[in-house]
Amino acid sequence: MSGEQDNLKALRCEQCGGDLARSYRIEDEDEEIPVAKCLNCGTEYDQASQLYYEFFADDFTLDKDRSIFKLGLKGTLEGVEYEIIGRIRFQEEDEYEVSTWDEWLAINSEGTYHYFVEEDGEIHSYEEYVPESIDLDSDPGYIQFEGKSVDKDDGYIGRIVYAEGELPWQPEIGEPVTMFDIKKDGIKYSVEQSEGEVSITRGDRISHKDIIDAFGEEEHKQLYAETMAKRKQYKLKSYVYLGVFLLSFGLMVVNCSSSTPVKGVMTGKKIISDNTPLVEKGKRSFFSQVLYGPFVIPKKNKLYEFDFKVDERVQRLNLEWQSFRLMLIEEERLNKASENQTDFQKMKTLLTNIDAQKEPVESFVGTGDFWDEQGYDSDGHWHENDLSHSTEFVIDKAGKYYVYLELYNKKYRRIDAVKFSLSQVGSVRYYVILSIIFLILMLINRSKSQTFNLLPFDMA
Amino acid sequence: MSSTTCTSCGAPVEIQNRFSKVLVCNYCGTHLKVGNEGSLSEQGKYPKLAEFPSLLSVGKRGTILDKPFTALGRMQYICEGARYNEWFIDYDGDTAWLAEDEGTYTLFTEMYEAADIPDVSSIRAGQNIEVAGKKIMVKEVGESTVEGGEGELGYYVEPGTKVTYIDAVGDGKKISIEYSEGEVELFTGRPLLRRDIVL
Numbered sequence: 185m186s187g188e189q190d191n192l193k194a195l196r197c198e199q200c201g202g203d204l205a206r207s208y209r210i211e212d213e214d215e216e217i218p219v220a221k222c223l224n225c226g227t228e229y230d231q232a233s234q235l236y237y238e239f240f241a242d243d244f245t246l247d248k249d250r251s252i253f254k255l256g257l258k259g260t261l262e263g264v265e266y267e268i269i270g271r272i273r274f275q276e277e278d279e280y281e282v283s284t285w286d287e288w289l290a291i292n293s294e295g296t297y298h299y300f301v302e303e304d305g306e307i308h309s310y311e312e313y314v315p316e317s318i319d320l321d322s323d324p325g326y327i328q329f330e331g332k333s334v335d336k337d338d339g340y341i342g343r344i345v346y347a348e349g350e351l352p353w354q355p356e357i358g359e360p361v362t363m364f365d366i367k368k369d370g371i372k373y374s375v376e377q378s379e380g381e382v383s384i385t386r387g388d389r390i391s392h393k394d395i396i397d398a399f400g401e402e403e404h405k406q407l408y409a410e411t412m413a414k415r416k417q418y419k420l421k422s423y424v425y426l427g428v429f430l431l432s433f434g435l436m437v438v439n440c441s442s443s444t445p446v447k448g449v450m451t452g453k454k455i456i457s458d459n460t461p462l463v464e465k466g467k468r469s470f471f472s473q474v475l476y477g478p479f480v481i482p483k484k485n486k487l488y489e490f491d492f493k494v495d496e497r498v499q500r501l502n503l504e505w506q507s508f509r510l511m512l513i514e515e516e517r518l519n520k521a522s523e524n525q526t527d528f529q530k531m532k533t534l535l536t537n538i539d540a541q542k543e544p545v546e547s548f549v550g551t552g553d554f555w556d557e558q559g560y561d562s563d564g565h566w567h568e569n570d571l572s573h574s575t576e577f578v579i580d581k582a583g584k585y586y587v588y589l590e591l592y593n594k595k596y597r598r599i600d601a602v603k604f605s606l607s608q609v610g611s612v613r614y615y616v617i618l619s620i621i622f623l624i625l626m627l628i629n630r631s632k633s634q635t636f637n638l639l640p641f642d643m644a
Numbered sequence: 645m646s647s648t649t650c651t652s653c654g655a656p657v658e659i660q661n662r663f664s665k666v667l668v669c670n671y672c673g674t675h676l677k678v679g680n681e682g683s684l685s686e687q688g689k690y691p692k693l694a695e696f697p698s699l700l701s702v703g704k705r706g707t708i709l710d711k712p713f714t715a716l717g718r719m720q721y722i723c724e725g726a727r728y729n730e731w732f733i734d735y736d737g738d739t740a741w742l743a744e745d746e747g748t749y750t751l752f753t754e755m756y757e758a759a760d761i762p763d764v765s766s767i768r769a770g771q772n773i774e775v776a777g778k779k780i781m782v783k784e785v786g787e788s789t790v791e792g793g794e795g796e797l798g799y800y801v802e803p804g805t806k807v808t809y810i811d812a813v814g815d816g817k818k819i820s821i822e823y824s825e826g827e828v829e830l831f832t833g834r835p836l837l838r839r840d841i842v843l
Contacts, residue, residue, distance in 0.1 A: 294838035295699065296747040312748060314835055316816040318781050320770040352726060352746045382769045382783040384813070 195239050197222035204229070204239055217280060231277050234358030237343050241357060244275050244284055244345035250641050251302055252395055252404065253288045255349045259399035261390070265293040266398075268300075270349030274342035277360065285342075289351060297352065300395075301387065305644030307395050313373060313386035320377065327375070332368050339364045342376075392643045407638045418633035425626035432618040439610025446488070446606040448479040449587060456532050459596050470593050473535060477586035478515050479606075484582040487611040492604045494554050494571040499601040501571060505555040506593040508602065511538065511546035512577075515584035521545050535588055547585070550575040554602075576609070646682050650674055652689065661716055663739045664732070664796035668717065670702075675793070677800060690803045693720045693792050698744060699841065700731055702795035706843035708751060708836065711736040717795025721807070723788035732798045739798055741831060743820070749841060750818050752833035758821055761828050764808055773812075775821065776830050780814035790824075 195204055202224025208216040209228060220229040220239040229235045237244070257268040270289035275282065285303030287310075292298055299310040319328040327334040344359045359378065366373040372387040396408050456473035463469075481488065490510065494501050521541065522531040538545055552573035559566055591602060637643050646659045655671035659678060667676045667684065675687040704715040714734040721728050728745035741752040756776040764785065767773060771782045785808070792803040801807065801824045810821040820831045 291747065294747075295697070296838050312835060314813050314816060314818055318813060319772055320781065321772045353724070377770050380769055380784060380786070382781070384783075 195220075195235065197225060197227055198229075198235060199227045200225040204235075206240075231280070231343075234343075234356070234360075237275065237345050237358035241345060244273065244282060246282075248273065248286075248346060251286060251288075252307075252392075252399060252639075252641050253286070253300065253302065257399050259395075261394065261398040266290040266298065267292075268349075268399075270351040271347065272344055272351065272355055273346035274361070275345045277341035277343050284345065289349065299385070300390075305642035307390050307392065308372060308387035309390050310374065310385040310387040313384050315373075315384055318375070318384065320375070320382065327364060327366075329366050329373065329375070330368060332366065334364055334366055336364075404639060407640075408643075411636060411638045411643070414636050414638075415633045418629045418636060422626050422629035422633055425622045425629060429619055429622035429626055432615050432622060436612045436615035436619060439612045439615060441610075443489070443607040443609045446479060446481060446608065448477075449606045450476050450604065451479065452477050455599060456535055458599060459593075462592075470596055472591040472593075472597075472599050473532075474589045474591070474599055475531075475535065475586055476589065478584040479586075481579055481582055481585050481606075483608065484580055485578060486608050487576055487578055489574055489576045489607050489609045490550060490604055491607070492552060492554075492573040492602065495601050495603045496571070499598045501554055501556040501569060501601075503556055503558060504594045505553060506591060506597060506602070507551070507553045508573075508592070509549065509551045509590040510604070511588040512548040512579070513546050513586045513588055514581065515586060517545050517547075518586055538588070546588070547579060547581070548577045550577070648682060648684060651676060651684050651686055657684075659796065660714070661734055661739060661796055661798075663798055664716065666717075666793065666797040666800040668792075668794045668797070670794070675800070675802075687800065688802065690792050693718075693794055694727070698729055699749075699838075699843070700729075700742070700744070704843060706841060708733075708735065708742070708842075709840050713740075713742075715742075715795070717793060717797045719793045719797060719801070720791040721788040722791050723786060727791070728788075732796060741798070741833075742836075743833075747838075749836040749838070750820075750833050751836055752818075752820060752831035754832045756830040756832075758828040758830040761821065761830075764810070764823060767810065778814050778819070778830070778832075780812040780819050782810055782812045784811040785809075786811075 196202065197204060200222060202222045204220045205223050207219050207221035207228070209219050209230065211217050217230060218240070220236055221227070229239065253268050253271070255268055255271070259266055268288050268290050272287045272289075273284050274287070275284050285301060288300040288302065290298045290300060301308045301310055316330050317328065318330070322328070325336055327336060339362055342361045342363050344355045344357055344361070346357070347355045362377045364375040366375065372389070374385045374387060376383045393408065396404050400408070454475040456475060458472050459470040460472070461468060462471050492508065494506070519525060522534050525531050534545075552575065554571050554573070556569035556571075557567070587604070589602070589604075591597070591599065648657055648659070649655065650657050650669040650672060652674035653669065653672040655669060657667055657669055657676070659667060659682060665678055666687070667678055668674070669676060672689060673692055674689045676684040677687050679685060700715045700718070702715055702717055706713060713736070715731050716734055717732045719730045719732075721730070726746065728743065731742040731744060733740050733742050735751075735753065738753070743750040743752065758776045761775045762773055767782055767785055769782055769784055773780060773782060787806055787808050790801045790803050790805045790807060805824060808823040812819040812821065817832045818835055820833070822829055822831075
């Protein structure tokens with residue numbers, strides 16, 4: 185085989201005999217497809233050509249020694265002694281990245297050939313299988329295998345990229361083999377079709393433990409034990425994180441669904457102004473001011489939520505908008521600023537010019553919009569609206585409060601068409617953060633429990 | 645069993661099975677065609693078969709799938725540099741063929757005339773064909789050369805003859821079709837595990 189590898193360095197263009205070099209072809213606007221290109225005539229050899237695999241042979245064999253198997257290795261598996269005598273490495277034709285698997289040929293003490301297939305960290309033992317029925321030909325789209333239909337599009341082409349040792353036939357680098365992997369009743373079958381032959385085999389997965397016990401060196405056995413111990417630790421951790429995640433998530437749900445209404449927030453309504461016309465920048469609107477309260481906010485440093493909505497039973501919002509601004513004002517501050525609310529005009533002036541106060545009167549400010557719109561687009565007529573709004577806050581002082589509400593609307597609108605409520609709600613923010621953190625930790629540890637590996641070869 | 649002598653060298657030879665058609669003299673290598681009433685006629689002298697590791701030897705006895713067998717003789721073939729044997733055996737009172745190829749074993753117990761086979765040059769791997777009333781899928785079409793034989797054989801093909809073979813599967817059985825000397829024969833059988841053969 186080494187003689188053949190030397191010859192590969194002298195590969196020539198099949199068209200003109202010119203030198204070949206690595207190049208790329210651009211496909212799908214930005215995808216670079218590796219090709220071997222003739223420097224003389226420009227002929228390109230891609231994955232569909234045999235010469236491509238001869239030219240790029242080194243790329244497919246960089247990790248060829250990263251396997252538990254090697255030529256001459258002996259071991260006893262299930263009481264039968266095997267010796268590894270050959271290997272064929274395949275690359276999947278459709279994959280631009282390296283996607284290889286190895287078929288190791290072994291001869292056992294009974295003189296029978298046996299294949300161990302190593303792919304993606306798994307090892308399967310394959311032997312010849314005679315199916316009850318198989319039909320590759322009758323249906324252009326499907327294979328029939330013992331009553332099971334297999335889509336021919338699920339097949340793939342494997343190209344031989346490396347061969348070593350004693351093999352019962354002479355493989356050629358780049359030789360294509362069409363392959364179908366069939367799983368039936370939990371058993372894996374492989375149908376391989378090359379130009380002159382069809383082979384059907386049945387595979388059984390063999391655990392790495394059994395393979396290492398049979399073929400592995402002492403060092404491999406030690407590393408395997410350490411790997412499995414570590415994986416077990418990660419698995420345990422993932423369960424712990426899963427438990428904490430579920431707890432956080434549960435508390436989040438509980439807090440989300442629990443709320444305590446604050447009573448009497450819309451009682452004691454005082455209308456400061458009712459749809460006063462305004463003209464701003466040539467546009468006309470209406471402005472209303474209402475004072476609600478007092479009501480008691482029972483607990484400080486808790487999360488509260490205002491919910492606003494347009495009550496369409498009172499007045500529909502019809503292709504128009506309405507903005508609002510609400511202020512939560514402590515009774516003590518309002519009384520201090522308005523001389524205990526004894527003079528209505530003074531209080532009106534205070535509230536109208538509340539933004540100009542030297543010191544803030546309000547404890548919380550919230551704003552929002554309601555709207556109702558329609559239009560036409562490629563799908564036809566559309567109509568949308570937003571008739572509700574909510575906002576959350578934390579107050580640092582319990583006690584009596586008022587709500588001062590300002591309403592701006594495009595058209596005349598009844599003040600009592602806007603309704604609001606106030607509730608003490610559960611805080612979910614921290615539970616959300618905790619849930620996300622523990623979910624991520626759980627996933628990381630779960631992944632490590634399946635992939636952590638100290639061995640010098642892949643193990644699923 | 646009948647005893648006689650080789651018509652070439654005079655060495656004693658025995659015909660163990662009444663269905664044997666060819667007997668290879670173990671002393672001089674002459675191929676002797678067995679005629680009616682046990683008469684022998686020389687078909688040619690050929691060199692001994694090349695050394696080839698095999699589970700069996702002429703005269704070996706044992707059981708296959710718990711049924712008694714005796715290895716009567718073998719045909720050795722060569723195909724693309726690889727050799728394989730077809731052992732003519734007495735299997736539980738009947739004749740059968742045990743194919744030994746690259747460490748795999750197949751027991752062929754049924755034989756059919758396959759005159760209705762399509763033109764072999766048009767047959768390819770993966771194709772479905774109907775032969776001798778059986779629907780089969782072709783696994784391989786190839787050509788091998790008869791290297792020679794030893795012991796007693798159920799049919800005769802002169803060493804050096806090219807034989808076209810078709811390996812196929814159908815109805816859960818392995819199928820082997822062989823073209824030689826204008827004859828086409830279909831054999832059906834089953835694969836064996838090594839442990840199925842007890843010597």
